[in-house]
Amino acid sequence: MKEIEFQYQSDLHQEGEIPSDIRTEELTLNMGPQHPSTHGVLRVVLQTDGELVLQATPYVGYLHRCAEKIAEKVTYRQFTPYTDRLDYLAGMNNNLGFALAVEKLGGIEVPARAEYLRVIFAELNRIASHLVATGCYGLDMGAFTPFVYCFREREYVLDLFEAVCGARLTYSYITIGGVREDLPDGWIGRCREFLDYLGPKIAEYNNLLSYNHIFINRTGNVGVCPPDLALAYGLTGSCLRGSGVKWDLRKATPYCRYNEFDFDIPVGRGEKGTVGDCWDRYFVRIQEIGQSVRIIRQALDKLTEGPTQAKVPRAVKLPAGEIYYEVENPRGQLGFYLVSEGGTSPYRLKIRGPSFCNLSVLPVVARNCLLADVTALLGSLDIVMGEVDR
Amino acid sequence: MLERLIFVLFALPAVVAGVAILLSTNIVRMAFWLITMLISVAGLYFLMGAYFLGVVQILVYVGGVAVLLVFGVMLTSRQLAPKLRPGPVETLWLATVSAILLLGLVLSILRAHTGMEPLPVPVANSPADIGHSLMGDFLGPFELASVLLLVAMLGAAYLARPKVPVQNPQGSKGGAV
């Protein structure tokens, strides 16, 4: 496997060695903006020589909705629904990041029950998001069935969300000062049921996909992103951990009482190839689902009675100041740089989308690889274009 | 009557395709015309009762050689097509050579019709007969052909090998033989 890979890297493209009249034609291949495996409206321009990709240049911006400009015109509360649309697979986490940034700047204290509920929903959404990532990655590799299985499980999570806030994708549930509603009756039982159900399912995915020989051959040793490269390009989240860097904001700078929970940070160990290959990034996500299950169980145990919403005026007014606040999203660190001049809307809100930074490593890694490897790499970076383009 | 009709059905495409190969300037079209011709000729073989030959013609020439040909043609640059037009001197040469060949062919056909008796050809139609004659009477030529093919294969492998030593990250220098 490895030998072949290096051979086609080195012997095919020696400039001047192959007579120019029999050299194969280089093609410029336009992958996207409508392509099944670019996960949205990403456009990648590939320079290819046969199946070999010499260069990949991503073009983004097809989903730019001026979220940062909009933020300057609306109030803090009004901006929460816009955060849902950033990383539309992890609306809860986006809400949480924005709410935390505003609360920290305004000095708002959140009640304990709301804190735990936030953790529960953030982690449930992490599970949902990772299930989508896992299933779609199977789809990218040509295995259709894991995709359906993962979406089946995700449905249960969405049902849980629907029960509590009525929405299945754009929740706006975690608001400034707490959460919007308390749990309905019997919700905790259903949640526990789901957690019991999910555990064996993960073993099923591993049997079906993770340890499939073809899958390992397609993803192991492919798209290797060493730790220093990952850090240099600002990769965060499971992409960074897949490269073997043990870095998780929930441990490093705990927010929302994450320090009270007992969980591990899974990192890529190069089990099926090199540290930082596509398989590592994929498998970190699978493991993180398990860790999220652990966190939710603990949070459900700790859940106390009490209010779910702090006393916050309807029109939130923040003092003048600035803050840069990051939370650990399923795709990495989502940052909000919030500048307030006093008043009900931000002076400037800069959003750091984790997918944006994760994608920036693509041209570096997708060089001299095969066409199918670009798909493998894109899938393992797990980008959401809503967040890249904002 | 019916046989004549079917003969025309196969022979006409073969001739048309042969002419089209010469006249076409698009190299991929040429390849597909060639395939048409090969299939038509295979049809003629079927008509003559040489089923084995016809099937092998399709299997080897159409399924193997022609597909590889198209494959190679598709990979080469599209700008190559204008170069295929021969210059005036080349045209002259080619015309001379083809004319001489055609003359010889026509003459031999004419002679065959007028003068000679048809040679008694041993009927070897079934695969078993062909096998027996290949491994019996014609074993020498058969083996010679196989050696020739082997040499051709080795030559192809030699030509296709990388001209520069492959830089192997593992340290071992492989590649150039």
Add this chain to the structure above:
Amino acid sequence: MTPSEIIEVLKQHDGAGIVSAVADGLHPHVVVKMDRLPAIAALLQSDWRLRFDLLRCISAIDWPAKNSIELSYDVISTSFGHALAVKVLLDRANPQVESVSVVWPAAEWHEREAFDLMGVTFLHHPDLRRILLPEDWTDHPLRKDYPYPVAYKGLKLNP
């Protein structure tokens, strides 16, 4: 290290380059001189006590009142877990600053974004193009005095 200690280290190395520093509060940062930015970035990234290896974000803020554009480089160290922000103030009429993509390649896209939306020119950037907006867009929308576009390629936009 706490922000104040980090700022101490920075001041030891390059006291002249630092305009001001805020060590406490929600967003501890140092404001550095424009021409000293690459050196300080390299120092932050490579000094064994600091090791700011992860560039989190580059935010550009338009201050028409102060007639300046502020760039804030938020960095964090995955080895030590401490964080800091480095700020530079640029002239609003002609915002130009040296690119830090040599130190943190992650800056490449962030700087393209700042160029696209705020019109900051980064010198010696490997590939300074618009990133989110079309290449033929004319203005920089995140400036406070951005005129609302009336039409784009014959397509009328209703405000």
Add this chain to the structure above:
Amino acid sequence: MMYVPERPPVEYKGLSLAIVRLATKWGPAGISLLLRFAWGVFFAAIVVLVTFVWAVRRFINPLLPWFIRDVVVVVGLLAFVCIVAIIGIWGERKVSGRIQSRLGPMRTGAWHGWAQSLADGLKFVQKEDLIPRDADQPLFRLAPYVALVPAFCAYLTIPFSLGWVFRESDVGLLFVLAMLAIEVLGVIMAGWASNSKWSLYGAMRAACQLVSYEIPMGLSLLAVVLSVGSLNLIELGRAQEGGWFSWLIFRNPFLFLAFFTYYIASLASCKRSPFDLPEGESELVAGFHTEYSGFRFVMFFFAEYVAMFAVSALATILFLGGWNSPVAGLCSPLWFVLKSAFLVWVQMWFRWTLPRIRIDQVMHACVKYLLPLSLLLFVGSSLWQLYDNRAHPAFEGFAGLLHYVLGGVGLLLLGLFFAGAGYGYYNRNRLVGSMVRKHLPGA
């Protein structure tokens, strides 16, 4: 202000114009007349046909009725092929639904959505027939036929049972292989003519893969041919009469393994998963048929399912006893169809379970594993065959030794096969990520 591209109105010219005029003028009247006198037309047709046959026999050529028989059989085969494709497409959707804990099509038709593929076909026929502007028009139009017709022609020599064959041929096996080899031309033609880079990639992959896998496929089949001594498919089927143990797959260990090498290679030659690179939708959008729509797309779809059944039929005849039943004596075309359908089903099962292989791995698997293995099986099987002929003077003196050596090699290969399968089965739980099992309370 939006720019809406204007589509020029359809213009009919020449013959098409005449046909359109004729159809619009006389069509409705003609159809209603036909319906009015349907029974009359039917009986008249029968009378005309019978008279025609009689006249032909009497006055022109007594053999010509055989020609008519051929026409009838070809029409029957065509119908069978269409039914195979239609049921195959519906079955694929039901199988995928079953595997993915869904129902699959349930509404169209009364029972389990059986009419779904018919409805889809109708939809496709009605779709606009799009040809890209820069496409190579004649080749683009021709390609679907080049893909479908050879796949159909393969059925001309496939026997469904004793006597149930269009033409019994001495080279029947080679004929089927040759026809399946032409099919790739349609794919390449489509890929080239579409003038789309994705299609071109699909075509190149198809050419690369199909030509390579023809060799192990042919070699595995040759092993069988060698042990029966015929290329005639009827002969091959007849050699396996008398219960399941006389099937060729159980003839000797080499043939047992040759069945699997053939089956893997046939997956590749049908472009089925995990070798579905020419149309791998996550990489190449839709591969060689990216630009095809409507009825032309249906042709490609049909060709795929027809070829699937053809290779399965070949495997059935050559390895699984063809039309012979597992117990002696009950030969019937039904057995043949059932066995082939089973193999088709396994192909579907593969598709919905496995990821797709990368192109270099496809070639790697062929050249480095499948090809040497099939060569080995070919040589082993022929040696076994030689040994079986005890009277052969070449074995005087060491026939017993050869017996044990060959038997040992065969048993070793068989044992390795089952050991591998057993190892996988025994370790099926260990393969599960240890971390996940340990930490999840629910597991």
